[in-house]
Amino acid sequence: NVREHRDVELRRRAERVIPGGMSGHLNVKGLPEGYPQYFRSGDGCRLTDVDGRIYLDFMCSWGPNILGHRHPEVEAAVRTQLDLGDCLNGPTPHLVDLAECFVDLLPGAHWAMFQKNGTDATTTCVTLARARTKRRKVLVAAGAYHGAVPWCSPSLIGVTAEDRAHIDTYVYNDIESLEAAAKAASGDLAAVIVSPFRHDFGVEQELPTPEFASRVRSLCDEADAALILDEVRCGFRLSMKGSWSVLGIEPDLSSWSKAIANGYPLAAVTGTDAYREAASQIYVTGSFWCGGAAMAAAVATLRILKREDGPEKMRSVGQRFRDGIDAQAERHGVILRNSGPPQMPLILFQDDPDYAKGARFTQETLARGVYLHYKHNMFLSLAHTEADIDEALRATDAALGVVAREFG
Numbered sequence: 462n463v464r465e466h467r468d469v470e471l472r473r474r475a476e477r478v479i480p481g482g483m484s485g486h487l488n489v490k491g492l493p494e495g496y497p498q499y500f501r502s503g504d505g506c507r508l509t510d511v512d513g514r515i516y517l518d519f520m521c522s523w524g525p526n527i528l529g530h531r532h533p534e535v536e537a538a539v540r541t542q543l544d545l546g547d548c549l550n551g552p553t554p555h556l557v558d559l560a561e562c563f564v565d566l567l568p569g570a571h572w573a574m575f576q577k578n579g580t581d582a583t584t585t586c587v588t589l590a591r592a593r594t595k596r597r598k599v600l601v602a603a604g605a606y607h608g609a610v611p612w613c614s615p616s617l618i619g620v621t622a623e624d625r626a627h628i629d630t631y632v633y634n635d636i637e638s639l640e641a642a643a644k645a646a647s648g649d650l651a652a653v654i655v656s657p658f659r660h661d662f663g664v665e666q667e668l669p670t671p672e673f674a675s676r677v678r679s680l681c682d683e684a685d686a687a688l689i690l691d692e693v694r695c696g697f698r699l700s701m702k703g704s705w706s707v708l709g710i711e712p713d714l715s716s717w718s719k720a721i722a723n724g725y726p727l728a729a730v731t732g733t734d735a736y737r738e739a740a741s742q743i744y745v746t747g748s749f750w751c752g753g754a755a756m757a758a759a760v761a762t763l764r765i766l767k768r769e770d771g772p773e774k775m776r777s778v779g780q781r782f783r784d785g786i787d788a789q790a791e792r793h794g795v796i797l798r799n800s801g802p803p804q805m806p807l808i809l810f811q812d813d814p815d816y817a818k819g820a821r822f823t824q825e826t827l828a829r830g831v832y833l834h835y836k837h838n839m840f841l842s843l844a845h846t847e848a849d850i851d852e853a854l855r856a857t858d859a860a861l862g863v864v865a866r867e868f869g
């Protein structure tokens with residue numbers, strides 16, 4: 462196939478000079494046959510692969526492109542800063558502007574600091590919790606993802622038991638398991654880290670029960686430990702005030718990244734005054750952390766999201782997508798397990814233990830120009846219009862028909 466030529470050739474060359482051809486979650490070896498590895502460009506909610514095929518995209522670069530690719534207002538802010546220089550001997554004024562943005566938006570945040578990756582931010586939150594409490598234990602929900610370093614990586618290859626010595630687990634939404642883990646850590650509990658909803662890979666997503674969220678809060682209060690909300694994936698897709706604001710729960714510390722700068726590399730930690738001194742004492746830094754362009758992008762991104770009521774718009778198009786697929790599934794006699802907030806949907810199939818139906822479904826939508834994921838939650842953006850959703854629904858209808866025929 463001539464159209465796939467460039468992608469095939471790049472993959473072949475990569476095998477020689479890049480270990481495994483490609484590292485991490487963006488490796489398409491985990492996706493059905495036909496998914497491109499290499500891309501040429503992005504525009505709004507559309508992606509063009511290296512062979513020129515265009516896809517209506519439901520991954521948004523695995524989250525970051527919350528306004529759509531190359532939003533003009535963001536790009537203008539970035540270009541202005543790039544013309545002046547990006548990586549200087551210290552930050553640009555965007556640093557202070559952006560910290561003010563975070564503090565103004567988030568009722569529970571009194572300060573902000575900035576980094577590059579989500580992993581930087583979650584790791585800093587853990588360090589901060591230990592610095593202030595002078596304790597060691599951190600409770601993590603079993604199966605949750607918080608980054609790619611030894612304390613939290615999902616793989617134990619190259620990780621020692623000592624790296625994980627003070628990490629214990631609880632089950633998301635299971636108050637008893639949380640209380641038991643806290644009891645076991647009693648006297649040494651530094652933090653509970655939790656994601657705004659359960660968005661583990663390959664399993665149905667679960668919203669937090671109000672009882673669970675408030676027990677996380679009260680348990681941290683009783684132990685004087687930090688409630689760390691890992692907003693890296695959800696941040697500003699569910700709410701402009703922090704994802705647990707709707708539940709009336711404020712975290713002590715939050716980690717942010719992915720969508721805050723519409724695709725430019727940036728992460729943030731926000732926290733309360735109780736953690737301000739610790740935040741000024743811990744050693745955290747990076748050569749590129751003060752880059753002005755990403756911060757300019759973030760100031761613009763947050764302004765646009767707020768102005769346009771971003772979370773509500775994404776929820777609304779996400780709901781249209783979900784309702785449409787649900788109706789189609791019923792017509793085709795296929796049972797789906799749709800889960801998660803509409804702006805971050807996951808579509809699983811009933812009785813699909815090896816994901817064969819899901820894989821076939823997404824392969825068929827891909828062939829019709831719609832890029833979905835069958836195991837990881839997807840992402841809507843402000844660039845997705847109702848017309849885009851209806852276009853995607855034409856592809857899902859045909860793909861569900863194929864699944865119904867082939868799997869009965």
Ligand code: PMP
Pocket residue numbers: 577578579580581583606607608609656691692693694718719
């Ligand atoms: N926390 C969560 C909830 C995430 O989804 C991710 C990234 N998928 C991370 C942390 C780590 O972020 P990064 O890949 O930018 O280091």
